[in-house]
Amino acid sequence: MFAAKMATAGKVIKCKAAVAWEPNKPLVIEEVEVAPPQANEIRIKIVATAVCHTDLHQLLENTHEDCFPTVLGHEAAGIVESVGPGVTEYKPGDKVIPLFLAQCRECRFCKSPRTNQCDKAWLFPESRFTCRGKKVLQFSGTSTFSEYTVVNQMAVAKIDPAAPLDKVCLIGCGICTGYGAAVNTAKVESGSTCAVFGLGAVGLAAVMGCQAAGAKRIIAVDINPEKAEKAKVFGATDFVNPKDHSKPISQVLSEMTDGGVDFSLECVGSVAVMRSALESCVKGWGVSVIVGWTDLEDFSARPLQLIAGRTWKGSVFGGFKGRDDVPGMVKAYMDKKLKVDEFITHNMTLDQVNDAIELMKHGKCIRTVLNVSPQ
Ligand code: NAD
Ligand code: ZN
Numbered sequence: 186m187f188a189a190k191m192a193t194a195g196k197v198i199k200c201k202a203a204v205a206w207e208p209n210k211p212l213v214i215e216e217v218e219v220a221p222p223q224a225n226e227i228r229i230k231i232v233a234t235a236v237c238h239t240d241l242h243q244l245l246e247n248t249h250e251d252c253f254p255t256v257l258g259h260e261a262a263g264i265v266e267s268v269g270p271g272v273t274e275y276k277p278g279d280k281v282i283p284l285f286l287a288q289c290r291e292c293r294f295c296k297s298p299r300t301n302q303c304d305k306a307w308l309f310p311e312s313r314f315t316c317r318g319k320k321v322l323q324f325s326g327t328s329t330f331s332e333y334t335v336v337n338q339m340a341v342a343k344i345d346p347a348a349p350l351d352k353v354c355l356i357g358c359g360i361c362t363g364y365g366a367a368v369n370t371a372k373v374e375s376g377s378t379c380a381v382f383g384l385g386a387v388g389l390a391a392v393m394g395c396q397a398a399g400a401k402r403i404i405a406v407d408i409n410p411e412k413a414e415k416a417k418v419f420g421a422t423d424f425v426n427p428k429d430h431s432k433p434i435s436q437v438l439s440e441m442t443d444g445g446v447d448f449s450l451e452c453v454g455s456v457a458v459m460r461s462a463l464e465s466c467v468k469g470w471g472v473s474v475i476v477g478w479t480d481l482e483d484f485s486a487r488p489l490q491l492i493a494g495r496t497w498k499g500s501v502f503g504g505f506k507g508r509d510d511v512p513g514m515v516k517a518y519m520d521k522k523l524k525v526d527e528f529i530t531h532n533m534t535l536d537q538v539n540d541a542i543e544l545m546k547h548g549k550c551i552r553t554v555l556n557v558s559p560q
Contacts, residue, residue, distance in 0.1 A: 193267065197221065198218070199218055199219075200219060200331065200333050201214060202214075202321075202331030202535075203257070203331070203535060204256060205243075205253060205254060205257055206254045207254070208245070208252075208253060211539045211542075212257070212539055214535070217321065218315045219314060221269070221313075226272070226310060226335050227267075227268050227269070227335065227336055228313075229281060229334055229335075229341070230264045230558055231261050231331060231332060232261075232262055232264060232560050233262055233350050234261035234354055234535075234557055235355055235552045235553060235555065236541045236552070237259065237387075237552075238385060238387070240258060240330075243255075243324060247481070253322070255321060255322040255324050256322075256323065258331070259283070261327070261357055261557075262348075262351075262354040262356075262357060263280075263557075263558075264278060264279070264350075265278060265279040265281055275338060280346050280350060281341050281343055282341070282353065282354070282515070283329060283341060284342055284502075284507035284508070285326060285340070286301060286306050286507055288507050288509065289305040289339045290339075290508070292304035295506070301501065301506045303506075309325070309326035310323075310326065313334075314328065314331070314334075327340070332535070339508070340507070342508050342511035342512055344512050347519065350560055352529070355554075356511060356514045356515055359387050359552065360386065360390045361390075361502055361511065361514055362476060363387040363452060363476065364397070364514075364523075365394065365505045366452075366503050367397075368397060369505065370474050370498055370504045371450060371498070373398035373447075374398065374400075375398065376399060376400075377399075378402040378403075378404070378447050378448075379400045379403045379446055379448045380405075380450070381395065381403065381406065381421070382451050382452060382461065383477060384405055385452065385551065386528045387477075388405070389418075389419045389528065392419040392421050393420060393523075394503075395420065395448070395450075396419065404422070404441065404446065405423065405424045405425070406427065408428050411548065413426075415527075425438070425441075433464075435465040444468070445466050445467030447467060447471060447472070451473070453477045454477030454478045455479070456483070456484035456485075459477070459484050460486050466495045467495075470494060470495075471494075471495045471496070472496045472498065473498070474498050529551070529553075530552065531544060531553040531554070532553070534556055537555070
């Protein structure tokens with residue numbers, strides 16, 4: 186590690202990355218140049234990165250031309266290669282998880298225990314990537330489909346040096362997002378009945394969060410019947426496929442639960458499912474949390490749903506403050522209190538990133554981990 190630091194610190198690194206040149210096209214494995222970290226920045230050697238549906242959303246749905254070319258990827262773990270001026274909390278050799286949601290620790294949102302919506306969170310630093318003489322944009326301030334990336338120190342969590350990076354990379358997005366949406370945002374109560382819509386890694390982590398919070402019944406909902414077995418592993422007590430019913434799914438759940446569930450979580454990213462999840466909640470106290478990602482459409486609901494006492498909320502990164510809370514989630518995994526391995530259905534290399542994207546597009550994986558560099 187020390188030798189590598191001596192060799193590359195302060196210099197441009199030429200390395201391999203998967204570049205998305207334009208929307209809706211396969212990524213291209215290219216040689217990119219990664220500039221050294223500037224003030225308050227950290228250059229990270231990515232060891233492992235997984236593919237999350239938000240990467241697909243950016244590539245296939247959020248297709249503004251001005252978002253391209255870009256390097257996608259935001260669920261990863263790696264090792265600090267070098268640090269820029271002003272960085273004191275991190276040093277070369279530290280094991281880290283990059284954060285797509287920064288935590289500056291100084292703004293009014295960071296100072297409040299009620300939210301993780303740091304004011305600096307969506308102010309991403311200038312990209313340090315170039316390829317074929319062109320600037321390549323960073324995605325979510327992270328860009329982990331690359332052997333190296335540069336991230337602001339506000340967006341880095343230092344983790345246990347013993348943590349296996351090819352596993353805990355999932356804590357960088359999907360696991361915290363779903364688990365936290367249940368325990369931090371919905372605040373699922375012991376003995377309650379829950380419904381989770383969408384059983385990708387995010388939804389399965391939400392099921393795991395409901396179970397950890399003591400829910401007595403957890404109804405897993407997905408249109409893909411292949412997800413049923415996996416949902417049981419994380420604690421689901423029932424599985425419902427909306428396609429097996431001619432009635433609306435909210436009515437099916439209402440009949441199963443004497444009027445609706447106490448908590449519902451939408452982990453799909455569809456405005457129609459968001460509405461169904463809200464309508465599946467019981468009147469009076471039901472809480473529905475939007476976790477799925479979309480910003481392309483408005484949603485609609487009948488006001489009476491809320492007037493009758495339901496609460497509709499949203500959640501980013503499960504409400505976790507990344508720098509403070511991610512190390513604890515890694516520890517929970519190391520202490521065998523949090524499942525992580527069970528989410529990983531495929532292991533591949535960075536060169537196979539398009540295969541990993543295809544698997545997710547067709548619902549054939551939970552998480553594919555791309556092994557980028559040796560640990
Ligand atoms: P995924 O593609 O692995 O899983 C989505 C699941 O939803 C699939 O199993 C699919 O079969 C199911 N589904 C599709 N339509 C459905 C329907 N009508 N009813 C029920 N189930 C349906 O995706 P993922 O990586 O688990 O991500 C899930 C969502 O969470 C995405 O929208 C993603 O962008 C979002 N996300 C949000 C945050 C956040 O901070 N809020 C973070 C990460 C991901
Ligand atoms: Zn993600």
